[in-house]
Amino acid sequence: MLTRESLSRLLHLPRDMKIFLWTDACFGLSIGISNTLLNLHLNALGYGATMLSLVNDVVPMVALILSVPLGHLADRYGRSKTLWLGTLLMALGAVLVPLFLTRLGILFGEVVFAVGQAMIMSTEFAVVAQYMPANDRHFSISLVYANFTLMIGIGALLGGFLPAHLPLFHTLYGSTLLLGGLIFLIAPVGRLFLTPVPSMHKQGEKPAALFERPNRQILTFSIFSFISGLAYGFVGPYLNLIIKNQFHMSVSLIGLLLALNQCALFIGSVSTSWLVERFALQRTIAFLLIIVSLSYASLGFGASFLLFIVLLLIQSMSSMAFFPLLDSTAIDVVRDALRAKMQSYRALFRGVGNVISVYTGGLCLAHHAYGLAFLLTGFIYGGMLIYYLRFIRSQIGNTSSETLGA
Template sequence: MTTPTTAPRDTPPDTTPDAPQRQPDRLPTRWLILGVICLAQLTVLLDNTVLNVAIPSLTQGMGASTADIQWMLNAYSLVQAGLLLTAGSAADRYGRKKLLVLGLALFGAGSLVAGLSQSPGQLIAARAGMGVGGALLMTTTLAVVMQVFDEKERVKAIGVWGAVGSLGFATGPLIGGSLLNHFWWGSIFLINLPVALLGLIAVVAFVPESKNPSGDRPDLLGALLSTVGMVGVVYAIISGPVHGWTSGRVLVPAAAGLAALAAFALWERRVPYPMLDMHFFRDSRFVGAVAGGILVSFGMGGSFFLLTQHLQLVLGYDPLQTGLRMTPLALVIVVLNLTGAGARLLSKVGAPSAIAGGMVLLAAGLAAIAVLGADSYGGMLLGLVVMGVGIALAAPAMANAIMSAIPPEKAGVGAGVNGTLQECGNGLGVAVLGAVLTSRFAALVPAVAAGAGSLPAALEHARGDADRSAIADAFATGVHTSQLVGAAAVLAGGVLAALLLRRAERPRADAAR
């Protein structure tokens, strides 16, 4: 089996309404290419989950403060979220393979600097550099999948690509815990080096180049506005629970970010070579997928945030035990997507039904955890499995709907939109459901611990076993309420996305008759 020396290129978009897009030829090495892409994707996703279990080690080994730890976690997210659209546009213009190679190189270099850092400031800077590489990888990997697979195989390929995220989520805490039991904290970053190097060699050897042959001029102002806007909004979302939603440290960056995004939207409507064509938002299919994508990520980000606290602070498991008990969710997603079950169901029932059904199951799983898993892991296990089935059905269908609504020559931008939705949805889920938890806990906590903003702080004020029990019950009730709010939001998202997608499909069905 030989690797083609020339890659399939995107064709200029047909201006005829509803003109069929040319499907890429099936490459004999396409599944090998998908494996390479997934390896590159796994490099990023493992790092995100591994770092969470290293927080105590970083605090002791570096003498890092709470603020330092927050910036170690957030520097990566801020830079990545801010650059996703710009990275996707650059990949379309200059070549997706080139940017994929650059992303792996930057991520590997950042990991090396992070692993050898001697101070919190050095580690924060290294994490920001890794965020640049992560933005390139998140956009180019999905864009390459769109180029090498045709419409019949694309949903299954996207499902496999998405399953890698769940695999990273499942194995990250386990790998991190094992490394930290035997080595110093820097090992969690240095473990990225062989993976990044192997991915780099495989990308150069097997992944074909593809880019937009129309050669749009770079939209530099659009790139600047989108980056400033996303950084401002994501920073406000991250900082809200820490500094208070009405504080200047939250309102100022939020206002600046929203103003920059508004200016970006106005600029993109006027510029002849937009980075993100605002006309995409006239497509009900695109809008439906965007709305659903945000709310799925909202439910997922918020639920993971709540689950880790539920398992550790309510049920009493340590971090490694918590990681092990959350793996059923990820394993269900991996198995269903690797076997192609979600893709087969999508081809039978269509995107609206698959997305709606998946989000209903996700909401049901969250509700089951809230109701049945309040006091034991047995009930939570059922909810995790149901959530996994829902995500395996909805997430690939959602990503495919977003990417299919965007012309093939803009695949990088489409991947940037998809990644941006995930970042914003996750951040909003943590912020909103965290706020619900905090407010409910504060309303129920005994007077002896009034004003305490967390469970450990409240327990410090307890005067006896009765107070400790009442405080623990108040926190468990707050978690329960937050999970139900998350379930309601996901359910509403499923209904909204299904209605918009169904409406978008009606004209196409009528035209086909």
């Protein structure tokens, strides 16, 4: 929770971390608007489940193809440059998508957005790790999650409120989506002022091969990320449509519920440091995975609206307390020179999982099999728990030379 010590650390953040957070806030606000409205916008344009599945599969597919090469380029030419270019491309993609009406145009905008996101995924936490001391790493990454989820929540509220008050642009939702993209464009401007993180490639040093065999630690965490990606796509990209179709809610109420869900995610992310201090890292991760698995599985049995909200909020708080721990632990088990590689391989494996689950989730959506989508997610989280207990838990806290190996 937000203790006095946490507030003090928040007030004394380094300048670069403050810039990173407010630019990430622009990112989150735009994503919140898009999460609420993009699927509804595509439906209003006349596109069905096939197109929705294709649009939601673009980002993980691009991550699957580009994450490792982009991580390599970030190490060679600079993580800060890669992060800035990725932010710019994401913002441009967010502007382009609502401008187009055709399938090809919309997918082009999504590809631009996806390339940018792949660049950010390969560099973001490696850059944050450079701006913060090692003993503040769990705190800083949980802070990034908290800030991002809070702004997504505000974006969700705006996504539910603004369409009724802005002029029509292609659909009821187009002008709000375009506004979200324009807000996003503030982020790359702000990130021009970040202190550059030096390249990991030294002058005169032979460049590393584009695809190197990952070491044991990178491979272990990458497989864990694959399972994590597999858990995301059955429900995550389609939650707004599931809520609309299952409970017949208006856009404003969908936005309100998604904002409430983001509030739960925010509470979970700011609770991360407190949970670790109280229960220890290894135990906390296992406990959170149990809660998320049971919550999703319970949602698969046709819960009433009130129970649906309660279970959704419980899993959101638990999952968002868990993910900062996963990211900071993955950063901690390798030395700095390997952090972009760790992030890029994790993005690659997560992309494979996302592509599979987003496609399957689209089939569930097309056949109105919402309960099956939730059950599959709960089952996958149960698999994450077993994998964590077997392969990850023993590595936490191990900072030996073997763990940090090349």
